[in-house]
Amino acid sequence: MTENLKCKGEKNIMNYQFSEKVSHLQASAIREILKFTSEPGVISFAAGNPAPEAFPVETVREIASELFQNDPISVLQYGITEGYLPLRNLMKERMTAQGNFKAESEELIITSGAQQVMELACKSMCNPGDTLICEAPSFIGSLNAFKSYNVNLVGVPLDDEGMNPELLEKALKENPNTKLIYLILNFQNPTGKTTTLKRRKELYALAQKYNTMIIEDNPYGDLRFSGEDVPSIKSMDTDGRVIYAGSFSKVLAPGIRVGYGIAPKEVISKMVVCKQVSDVQTNNFGQMLAYQFMQKVDFDAHLAKLRGIYKQKAERMLNGIAEHFSANVAYTKPEGGLFLWCTLPEGSDMSGFCKKAVQEYKIAVVPGNAFMVSESDVTYSFRLNYSTPTDEAIDKGTAILGQLTKEMFD
């Protein structure tokens, strides 16, 4: 590139050259779909928002008023990158009780939503070309975060017990440069599946055998509405190889953007440096609200209330599916969380189904390929969300969508 080539007489209207990291990245297909589903008349099963009735509005109102009455400067002034100390201490206590935090070797960082844990972990640990293994399908936001660091993203299929261990071992053998395995073990997004205890142990053993780290992303773990809690992989971690991500988005409010990461001290200190250059710190109000909320209310009773809301909504959607869908459509029965996963008969035109659903039947769902490592990966599934729609929308929407499944697959 010489000066002469670059300096022409005419004005240089820019021809942008984006970095390799981002030139292949597209805006999240889900969020793109969401833009259209806000149109009037469309029933959306495509979102992932908490139910509005799950927000503890009255308590939040009181806390906001108290915060700005008692300590406004602390809300407004700079805080520290690691996070608001009282919240960090409280979460350390809570996570210790759950087996997810070891004070002697680990640290906890408050992040701007759990999404930031994935970004910071990947940025801290992975060079371009390093392999990161994820469930296939998995949460699109995390997959895009990983892709934005140019890792070699490898998807390993889920079966009904979790990520398939034989296929994981095959992937680990084929990719000796694997740095991280990304797992959502409870009520996975998008499938609603929960990984069994036996499988968790197998996956951890494989991480040990092939000396990789694990990111355990647990945004929905507190939202179990049937069955029994399963110990986290973090709680089994004897080697310091698990980075744990938690969030207030589903148990308090996503708009406050507060999550947290737990990892060995050495790893957290790199994540702190990365956070410092990314957004300096998480907003104070969200952190102080989360802390005061947990102080003020019986948080476990609050969670029990949320579980009641989501149990009722999940059952309502499952009933609608059982009543209206073609028997040729399979679906998961989640024990918690916000999503279930429907699978059309093999060879179906899934994409055509989803388009027809939103365009002609005004029911929005998310096509399953949005959650695959590559959108061209074959899947016959789509995701349904039951947390956001009203009861009436669930009833009406499952009936209409069921009619379409019968027309196309009976």
Place this chain on the structure above:
Amino acid sequence: MTENLKCKGEKNIMNYQFSEKVSHLQASAIREILKFTSEPGVISFAAGNPAPEAFPVETVREIASELFQNDPISVLQYGITEGYLPLRNLMKERMTAQGNFKAESEELIITSGAQQVMELACKSMCNPGDTLICEAPSFIGSLNAFKSYNVNLVGVPLDDEGMNPELLEKALKENPNTKLIYLILNFQNPTGKTTTLKRRKELYALAQKYNTMIIEDNPYGDLRFSGEDVPSIKSMDTDGRVIYAGSFSKVLAPGIRVGYGIAPKEVISKMVVCKQVSDVQTNNFGQMLAYQFMQKVDFDAHLAKLRGIYKQKAERMLNGIAEHFSANVAYTKPEGGLFLWCTLPEGSDMSGFCKKAVQEYKIAVVPGNAFMVSESDVTYSFRLNYSTPTDEAIDKGTAILGQLTKEMFD
């Protein structure tokens, strides 16, 4: 790396391999210093916090109360990545009036503080090894953000009119892979210097000649307390080569983490994708607060009040320096912003001076090398902040520090 090598019988205590991007990164020296300067008895001129009395506490209290009374769900629920629409529209209006926004070709994104603009711009535009040119010295947070993407960071010295154009051209010739030039033109951090109009034009012409983009970071522009406003480089941009960063941290509150970036639509759309994978969206409360604040009060009158506060503090510090410092210490006389820059005689032990100041004299300042591309770059300067300390602390601190300068340099 074979399986045998990696799978030993003993438990694998992890030996962490961090990414090349972050393995060389250290926590910000400023923030490290700040940790110590919170010790009782230390007068800190090392911070960069707005004056607590600059926070419009009463109005913020009212707005918070109204927001949670009138529209709590919008505060708590997910928003869109680009930012809260009313705030975006308002800022577009305001920036259009300032010549910083062109509706036909540009977009505006709300970010989690202006720091995030630097990170998103660098991530979007730069491959590892691409050159990014910055002022030497410059804002450490931005420099670290750039370093975290493994760019080739090249510092070009400032003179009293701004970045030296001959040295910039030399750097551009030597680094034909230059992607971005990073500039803080108003009351620069750390020097307090303002780039002249003539120099702005020269710098823009060089960006045109060598076909690079510019990041114009303007966190302090609204805080001019003497002299005349100088047009932004953004306002001269005919080619779409300027990314502009603005912030509410210094004119409303840093704890809310709200900033904004303006750039050609194509560039913003990549930055939106990068933000989506980083923190999904900026917290709603901060965005809604910024919007309501600008609606509710006469924002320009509010800025005038802030200018009054900082003018008084700057003058107080300048008076203290004039009265107490050794005549062999040079210093800048900022026309706005939060900082000034002192330079010891050539060959002085600047680092020793700063250590002695904090350890023996209990006055914290930031050693100038914290702001250089490499901490080993030679500088005899240090940064003083006048926005955070009280009037009494300014008086006492300049007197004590002055004594030390006389002992060491008279």
